[in-house]
Amino acid sequence: MALVLTEEQSMLRDSARGLISDKAPVSHLRSLRDNKDPTGFSKELWHSFAEMGFAGLLVPEEFGGSGLGFVEAGVVMEEIGRTLMPSPFLATSVVAASALNRGGNAAQKSEFLPKISNGSLLATLAIDEGAKHRPLQTSLQAVRAGNGFKLSGAKALVVDGHVADLFIVAARTAGAAGEREGLTLFLVNPKAKGVAIERTIMVDAHNAARIELANVEVNADSVLGEVDQGAALLDGVLDIGRGAVAAEMVGLSEEVFNRTVEYLKNRKQFGKLIGEFQALQHRAAELYVDIEITRAATMKALQALDADVAKAASSVAVAKARAGTTATRAVQEGVQMHGGMGMTDQFDIGFFMKRARVCEELFGDANYHTEQLARARGY
Amino acid sequence: MSESEPADLEKFREQTRAWLEANCPPEMRKPVTSDTDVFWGGRNTKFASEPQRIWFERMRDKGWTVPDWPREYGGGGLSAAEHKVLRAEMARMGARPPLSSFGIWMLGPALLKYGNEAQKKEHLPDIAAGLIRWCQGYSEPNAGSDLASLQTRAESDGDDFVITGSKIWTSYADYADWIFCLVRTDPTAKKHDGISFILFDMASKGVTTKPILLISGYSPFCETFFDGVRVPKSHVVGTVNRGWDVAKYLLQHERAMISGMGERGVGRPLGQIAADSVGTDAQGKLDDSMLRGRIASFDVDEAALAACAERAVDLAKAGQAHPAFSSAMKYYGTELNKRRHEILMSAGGVNALEWESERSRQGARPRAWLRTKANSIEGGTTEVMLGIVAKRILDLPGA
Ligand SMILES: Cc1cc2nc3c(=O)[nH]c(=O)nc-3n(C[C@H](O)[C@H](O)[C@H](O)COP(=O)(O)OP(=O)(O)OC[C@H]3O[C@@H](n4cnc5c(N)ncnc54)[C@H](O)[C@@H]3O)c2cc1C
Numbered sequence: 001m002a003l004v005l006t007e008e009q010s011m012l013r014d015s016a017r018g019l020i021s022d023k024a025p026v027s028h029l030r031s032l033r034d035n036k037d038p039t040g041f042s043k044e045l046w047h048s049f050a051e052m053g054f055a056g057l058l059v060p061e062e063f064g065g066s067g068l069g070f071v072e073a074g075v076v077m078e079e080i081g082r083t084l085m086p087s088p089f090l091a092t093s094v095v096a097a098s099a100l101n102r103g104g105n106a107a108q109k110s111e112f113l114p115k116i117s118n119g120s121l122l123a124t125l126a127i128d129e130g131a132k133h134r135p136l137q138t139s140l141q142a143v144r145a146g147n148g149f150k151l152s153g154a155k156a157l158v159v160d161g162h163v164a165d166l167f168i169v170a171a172r173t174a175g176a177a178g179e180r181e182g183l184t185l186f187l188v189n190p191k192a193k194g195v196a197i198e199r200t201i202m203v204d205a206h207n208a209a210r211i212e213l214a215n216v217e218v219n220a221d222s223v224l225g226e227v228d229q230g231a232a233l234l235d236g237v238l239d240i241g242r243g244a245v246a247a248e249m250v251g252l253s254e255e256v257f258n259r260t261v262e263y264l265k266n267r268k269q270f271g272k273l274i275g276e277f278q279a280l281q282h283r284a285a286e287l288y289v290d291i292e293i294t295r296a297a298t299m300k301a302l303q304a305l306d307a308d309v310a311k312a313a314s315s316v317a318v319a320k321a322r323a324g325t326t327a328t329r330a331v332q333e334g335v336q337m338h339g340g341m342g343m344t345d346q347f348d349i350g351f352f353m354k355r356a357r358v359c360e361e362l363f364g365d366a367n368y369h370t371e372q373l374a375r376a377r378g379y
Numbered sequence: 380m381s382e383s384e385p386a387d388l389e390k391f392r393e394q395t396r397a398w399l400e401a402n403c404p405p406e407m408r409k410p411v412t413s414d415t416d417v418f419w420g421g422r423n424t425k426f427a428s429e430p431q432r433i434w435f436e437r438m439r440d441k442g443w444t445v446p447d448w449p450r451e452y453g454g455g456g457l458s459a460a461e462h463k464v465l466r467a468e469m470a471r472m473g474a475r476p477p478l479s480s481f482g483i484w485m486l487g488p489a490l491l492k493y494g495n496e497a498q499k500k501e502h503l504p505d506i507a508a509g510l511i512r513w514c515q516g517y518s519e520p521n522a523g524s525d526l527a528s529l530q531t532r533a534e535s536d537g538d539d540f541v542i543t544g545s546k547i548w549t550s551y552a553d554y555a556d557w558i559f560c561l562v563r564t565d566p567t568a569k570k571h572d573g574i575s576f577i578l579f580d581m582a583s584k585g586v587t588t589k590p591i592l593l594i595s596g597y598s599p600f601c602e603t604f605f606d607g608v609r610v611p612k613s614h615v616v617g618t619v620n621r622g623w624d625v626a627k628y629l630l631q632h633e634r635a636m637i638s639g640m641g642e643r644g645v646g647r648p649l650g651q652i653a654a655d656s657v658g659t660d661a662q663g664k665l666d667d668s669m670l671r672g673r674i675a676s677f678d679v680d681e682a683a684l685a686a687c688a689e690r691a692v693d694l695a696k697a698g699q700a701h702p703a704f705s706s707a708m709k710y711y712g713t714e715l716n717k718r719r720h721e722i723l724m725s726a727g728g729v730n731a732l733e734w735e736s737e738r739s740r741q742g743a744r745p746r747a748w749l750r751t752k753a754n755s756i757e758g759g760t761t762e763v764m765l766g767i768v769a770k771r772i773l774d775l776p777g778a
Contacts, residue, residue: 003690004697261773276776281769288768289707296690297683318682366679373682374675379650379665 001307003299009075012068016079019048024085026348032086033205039163040199040207041086047119054089056117058097063113065097070240070305074247074298081251084355086206088122090248091159095241096123099168102309103185103225103233112166112187123166125237126155126188126211133364135170135234136178140213142171142186148219149173151186154212159362161209162199164190169213174228183230187222188213204354236309239316242363243305246298246316246323249359253291253323253330256352260284260334267339280337287333294319294326314376317369324366327356392464399468402437404430408473410647413743414597417479420509422556435509438477445483445507448491452499453507459696463689481550482506482513484636486559489576489629493617502578514581515633516546516560516603517626523548524763526561527570527623531605533562533577540564540577540615542585542608548757552588552601555581559629565620576622576629579610595749596734596742630759634705637758638712639688649719650674653726670725677718684711703771710764713754720748 005013023045032040049055058073059065073094080087097116100109100123115121127135140153151171158167167188175182190197194216199209225233261284264275274280301319304312331353335342342349360366407430411417415427418435426432438444441455447462448454457465469476487506490499505511522529531544542562552558557580565573581588585608590598617625650665653674658666665671691708694700723744724731731748733739755761769775 002693002697003686004693004699261775264775273776278766278769281773281775282762282765284773284775285707285710285765285768288773289711292704292707293680293683293687293711296687299690300686314682318679318686321676321679322683370672370675370679373678374650374664374671377648377650377678378663379648379654379659379671379674 001303003296003303005071005075009072012072013075013079015052016054016076017082019052020079020083020085023048024087025083026351029084029086029205029351030348040205041088041163045085046088049087049089050117050119055093055119056097056113057093059093059101059113059117063109064117065113069302070243071299071302073240073244074302077244077247078251078254081248081253081355082255084204084252084351088160088163090241090244091124091164092116092122094244095125095159095237096166096168098240099125099185099224099233099237102236107221108187108224121166122160122164123168124158124160124164125241126158126161126167126169127234127238128157129153129155131156133361133368135238136180136183136231138170138172138183139177140169140171142173142184144173145217148217148222149186151188151213151216151218154210156210157200157361158209158211160207161190161211162197163207166190167195167211168224170230170234180231182228183234184227185224185230185233186218187224188216188218192216192218202358204351204358206355206358232310235313238363239309239312240305242316242320242369243298243301243312245359245362246294246301246319249323249327249356250291250295250298252352252356252359253294253327256330256334256349257284257287257291259349260337263338263341274337283333284337287330290326290329294322297322314373317372317376320364321366321369321373324360324369327359328366331356388460388464391461392468395465395468396471398441399472399474402434403472403474404434406430407434407475407477409475410473411475412747413740416475418477418509419479419512419551419554420482421512421554422510423554424509424512434475435477439508442507444478444480444509445487448487448503448507452491452503453505454503459692463692478509480506480509480512481515481559482511485515485629485633486513486578488632489559489625490616492628493576493625497613498578498616511556512551512554514549514552514555514558514603516549516552516558518546518548520545520547524760526626527574529561529563529574531560531562532566533564533575533610535564535612536609538612539609540575540612542577542579542605542610544605546603546605548591548600549588549603550600550757552581552603553590557581558586558603559616561622561626564622568620571623573620574622574626575619576616576625577610578614578616579608583608583610585609593749594752595746597746597750631702631705633758634709634764635691637754638705638708638710649677649722649726652723656726656728656730670722673725674722677715677722680715681719684708684715688712701772703767706759706764706767707772709758710755710761710768713751714761716754717751720751724748 053066054076056065057068061067100112130137142149142151167190169186169188171184171186172182173184194214196212197209202208264280265273267274298319301315304315334349335353338349341347418431442450443455446455446457446465450456483506490502517526519529533540533542557578560577561574562577563573564575585606587604588601590601592598654665660666691704727744731744734742770777
């Protein structure tokens with residue numbers, strides 16, 4: 001498969017870009033932040049998203065979705081990255097939809113997927129517990145109780161946790177933290193007794209929450225996939241999320257880069273455009289190459305996911321590691337080359353820097369994925 | 380990904396794989412580690428081994444020394460998609476290129492675009508069949524990065540040009556049969572407007588070469604002197620005084636070739652080579668955590684660059700490539716290759732320092748390491764590549 005967008009994918013990109021740049025430029029995020037918006041995203045915009053078929057992009061047609069692939073999801077994520085639009089797309093339409101689609105039984109699919117498609121249900125994956133992304137370190141306990149389970153423990157950084165209608169919680173039904181065996185995914189109603197949710201206002205002004213579960217009762221129907229065998233399902237779902245976040249970081253990096261190059265072409269010092277200085281030209285050129293390489297690696301990972309999620313791990317690790325490093329470099333150079341302007345809140349560049357930091361931590365940073373690749377290659 | 384491949388391409392993949400499996404000798408599936416592992420062709424050529432000969436001849440007979448050239452010029456006539464499949468299948472089994480040649484990488488593409496029919500018929504089939512070895516006469520002592528300031532003169536004399544001057548850094552000039560050369564045909568015109576691109580036989584009267592010893596201990600290139608060399612005017616490629624267009628087009632191909640030189644994806648993973656050398660800990664991890672980290676981030680960048688190289692081909696095929704993109708790839712590929720060899724030296728430790736011994740195959744590793752230091756100089760330096768990206772792709776203002 002060629003590493004260029006097909007005509008249909010380019011059309012999808014154009015329509016996503018049209019909507020997002022029109023309705024949710026960076027000023028949209030800024031005003032949500034400044035007004036301390038309780039929801040943290042625009043519901044109206046989310047409905048337009050759903051009407052255009054984006055909310056159910058990955059949901060099969062039989063459940064009311066568009067049945068498209070991960071390359072298409074990446075196309076939308078990239079546009080989201082360009083304007084930093086806060087949106088339930090990643091948590092609900094990419095990660096949760098994939099978890100349900102891949103792990104759900106017939107009843108679970110027909111209950112939740114149509115609602116995801118029409119935009120009426122928000123869902124999210126609750127996984128990380130410690131400071132760093134370590135899926136196998138999951139220690140939130142699920143103990144058998146009667147016909148179901150009781151869940152106790154805490155999760156940090158649950159994306160959209162305070163607005164979600166459904167949590168997909170990674171829990172330990174057996175084994176000890178660090179082991180692959182004994183992980184199980186549960187569908188948990190955020191309104192269930194014993195669930196405490198704290199919205200965490202984050203550096204990037206996007207939505208996230210910490211959640212605590214104290215003896216939360218769920219019945220046996222709430223298990224997603226197989227008891228004790230959740231790791232494989234989780235691997236695939238996380239890789240899908242990683243590919244999507246990498247795409248968001250490509251969009252973010254490119255946008256910050258374009259803004260920086262524009263600045264180099266307009267700002268004068270010493271009687272010259274600063275873009276005439278070779279020291280800056282070369283750094284800009286290096287960054288351009290970095291972004292192009294990362295874009296290719298990300299497309300490769302998304303295509304690999306479309307071909308076979310189970311075989312995409314190494315490509316995804318490469319993409320997420322590269323995207324983290326490149327986005328970090330892009331925002332740092334962006335701020336630096338804008339000089340004092342880059343440090344002002346009034347200027348948008350800082351928003352990109354903050355979002356890049358969050359994306360870097362989401363689903364594993366560059367170190368994590370570099371380590372994964374080393375292990376896969378056996379050294 | 381093969382599910383979405385058109386059926387005929389899928390069939391081509393199967394046939395290609397089967398043919399390669401049956402025809403590529405096992406010895407030709409090992410990574411290239413020394414100069415003699417590479418077959419360059421030419422009038423005085425000798426094969427280093429029987430498998431090298433067999434592999435070359437089989438590939439040549441299929442037109443697969445130049446798979447994407449038209450059949451009438453000795454090529455394989457493959458479409459871009461088929462060529463990609465062939466490359467992927469060769470990489471999968473670690474097959475060596477059957478023939479390395481400046482004719483294939485540089486002159487061929489320029490002739491296909493700018494040559495007249497007679498020139499194509501005369502030269503392309505010989506390049507494809509490895510009969511003539513070419514060298515590149517671009518650089519001069521005072522014209523390196525500033526190539527267009529070259530001074531070698533070609534004066535008109537009836538049907539001939541008479542060429543006088545000297546070139547430097549001419550790789551393999553002492554082994555080459557013919558040269559593609561930039562000469563000044565109009566000294567009064569502006570820098571870029573008086574240059575012509577001309578071909579001639581290195582056996583012509585008045586051509587001499589003198590090898591230059593490098594830090595690697597090899598002499599892969601020469602100073603080249605032209606003392607009144609007579610060359611028919613019909614040997615000019617493209618239009619007289621418009622040679623700069625041909626030169627630039629050829630450079631794009633040269634840069635693309637150099638950026639891909641880093642043995643990517645072939646042979647044992649770097650981490651395992653290092654593990655053999657420095658050992659592993661109880662968990663099987665490389666017993667030098669800093670080195671392991673360096674290798675792993677190298678692997679990430681290398682895999683990402685490989686994706687980008689693949690995408691560059693796909694973009695070109697889709698007509699969406701920026702003509703200066705080869706400069707971007709050249710810059711990154713060569714810096715990465717230097718990094719690779721720095722890591723190999725570090726992994727080898729004291730064993731990689733040996734210079735003259737059988738054990739070290741006459742210092743193959745340090746010599747290769749030293750050779751890669753030229754990657755970011757030859758074919759245009761990293762600084763020049765970054766300048767091209769800044770000005771031509773990013774459209775930053777000229778100084
Ligand atoms: C192994 C090898 C093989 C080669 N093979 C051939 C061959 O077969 N045929 C051939 O014709 N040539 C060949 N070359 C020559 C090669 O193309 C030149 O060496 C190269 O273009 C650089 O020119 P130079 O050596 O004169 O360096 P210079 O141009 O003198 O550069 C010196 C330094 O100044 C920097 N510099 C120059 N201009 C700028 C600028 N505008 N901005 C910023 N920095 C600048 C350069 O980047 C470099 O770091 C080969 C070189 C090598 C090393």
